[in-house]
Amino acid sequence: MKFRKTSRILIAGMAIMTALSITACSDDSNKPAAKSTSTTTAVATRAANLPPQPTPEELNAQFQTAIDPNVPAAEKADMIQGGADEALITKFVDLAKSTGATLSITKVEPYGMDELLATASFSINGQPGELQPVFVAENGKWKLKKQWVCDSLGAIDPNSVPASCK
Structure with a gap:
């Protein structure tokens, strides 16, 4: 990245x-x-014409909602670029839950013409690290970039990547 x-x-x-x-x-x-x-x-x-740049706290809240298993997939579809399909959302949530993933966005900066690059500290299976989620402007909102979600799923578990990512 x-x-x-x-x-x-x-x-x-x-x-x-x-x-x-x-x-x-x-x-x-x-x-x-x-x-x-x-x-x-x-x-x-x-x-x-881009929506206002969100704060790290705003993107963090959006990301937490996206991986929350208690929030219906239909409500999350608009949080991922292209209105992600239910299979992608389910895989993303299930993988976050099964690995005990935690994430906290600490920084946001412009990235290209219509994207934001966030810096986040995370932990997966108890292993800390740093991630850089990418958000893209779409329909007046900042959404997780679909390719970033697909790449993240593949990096953690290549068998968890749904057909919509290929």
């Missing part, structure tokens, strides 16, 4: 440097500089 974050930062940095070098080397009649400005405006507009 850290490799993807580093890659995105590197690509974004290269894009900014390219845009700056094109602008610095162009005169007023050079059209690429104008495209760079309109692209920057489009990027800013997309970012402005």
Whole structure:
């Protein structure tokens, strides 16, 4: 996950440097500089249309609800990107319960154009560690990224990955 974050930062940095070098080397009649400005405006507009960035506490509460076996799967479907199917939700909840998983989100930061990267301390089968759940903006809400849920299930138990992840 850290490799993807580093890659995105590197690509974004290269894009900014390219845009700056094109602008610095162009005169007023050079059209690429104008495209760079309109692209920057489009990027800013997309970012402005995102829901407000939640606090770690808000995302933590959402995550706890998503793995709570007492909350019906129908209520959880809207917490995972794409309105996850019941099989995926059930596998996620069952695996969290069977491994005694605990999780506490401590930090949230922008990640790409429409995603957030959370930092969380966790424990699975009594083994502590750190996770980085990814949340994606969808229909005005921040939701767990479906691919992150699928990857997490596969990392803990490759046999627990439902067909909707493949």
